Amino acid sequence: MGKIKRIWWQIFGVLLFNFPFLGHLSFAWLPVPVLNCYSCPLAQGACPVGTIQHFLVIGAIPLFTLGFIGLYSLVAGRFYCSHLCPFGFLQDLLGKLSRFNIRLPGIAGYGKYIVLLIMVIILPPLIKEPFFCTLCPAGSLEAGIPIVTDAWIESKSAQADMFGSASSILGMIGWWFWFKIGILVSILALSAVIRRPFCRVFCPLGALLGIFNRISLLVNHPGAKDGERPQYFLKTCPVHITNPKDVDSHNCIKCRECYHKQ
Numbered sequence: 001m002g003k004i005k006r007i008w009w010q011i012f013g014v015l016l017f018n019f020p021f022l023g024h025l026s027f028a029w030l031p032v033p034v035l036n037c038y039s040c041p042l043a044q045g046a047c048p049v050g051t052i053q054h055f056l057v058i059g060a061i062p063l064f065t066l067g068f069i070g071l072y073s074l075v076a077g078r079f080y081c082s083h084l085c086p087f088g089f090l091q092d093l094l095g096k097l098s099r100f101n102i103r104l105p106g107i108a109g110y111g112k113y114i115v116l117l118i119m120v121i122i123l124p125p126l127i128k129e130p131f132f133c134t135l136c137p138a139g140s141l142e143a144g145i146p147i148v149t150d151a152w153i154e155s156k157s158a159q160a161d162m163f164g165s166a167s168s169i170l171g172m173i174g175w176w177f178w179f180k181i182g183i184l185v186s187i188l189a190l191s192a193v194i195r196r197p198f199c200r201v202f203c204p205l206g207a208l209l210g211i212f213n214r215i216s217l218l219v220n221h222p223g224a225k226d227g228e229r230p231q232y233f234l235k236t237c238p239v240h241i242t243n244p245k246d247v248d249s250h251n252c253i254k255c256r257e258c259y260h261k262q
Helices: 003-018 048-057 063-076 079-083 086-095 106-127 131-135 137-155 165-171 175-191 197-201 204-210
Strands: none
Touching: 003 079, 003 086, 048 063, 048 106, 048 131, 048 204, 063 079, 063 204, 079 204, 086 137, 086 175, 086 197, 106 131, 106 197, 106 204, 131 175, 137 165, 137 175, 175 197
C-alpha cells in the first residue's frame, strides 16, 4: 500500500467508525479493530478495550470480544492500526508538522503490554472501574471534549438546559478531567516529534493485535525471487523499524510502506 492509498484508507476509517451513515441501523454491539471510544456521540461499533474492562468489572469473561480480536489479529495483525484507526491517523498527521523525529528504542514497544496488563486486566476488576478508559486520550478527544463542549453550549440556553442535564455534566468536571486533557495534549504534542508515540508505547489494543502479527494472513513480504531474501526499505517507517527482522513484529503496524523505495 503506497502512502496515498493509505491516506484514503485512513479517511475511510474515520468515516466508518464515527459517522452514523447507516441511520438507525447501528452496530454498537460489534467490537471494532481500532481504538474508537464508544462514548463518542457519533461512534459506530464497540471499543474492544472498553468492552473487555466492562466484563472484567462485572466478573465475566469477554469471550465474544476476545474472539473477535483474535479473528482480526489472525486475518491482518496490526494492519488496522496503520490503515483504519482514527487516533493513529491523527498522530500520522501531526508527525508531518516537523522533520525532527526522536527515535525510541525497540524495547519501548513493550510498554503497551504493561498498560494492557495493569490498566486493562488487573485494575478494572479490583477498583470496579474501566480504568484505562478513564485516561484514554482517544476517549478524551472523541467523547470527553465533545460531550463537555455540547453541555457548555446547552448551559448557555435556558430552554435547552431546562432539566439541568448540561449543568450536571459541567458540575462533574474536576481535576481528573483536566488531568485527562493534559495526557491528551501531551500525546498530541509528542506526536509531532515522535512517530505514533501512543500506538508504539501505550496502546493496549495494539498489544493484543500484535500478538499474532507474525502469523497473520496479511504479511509484509515484498516480492522476491525464489532463493532471495525479501528487500525492505525502512527509511521512512512510521514506527522507526530499522531491522528487517523486526518487520511483522509486535511493533510493526503493517503499513506496507517498506515495499517502496523512498
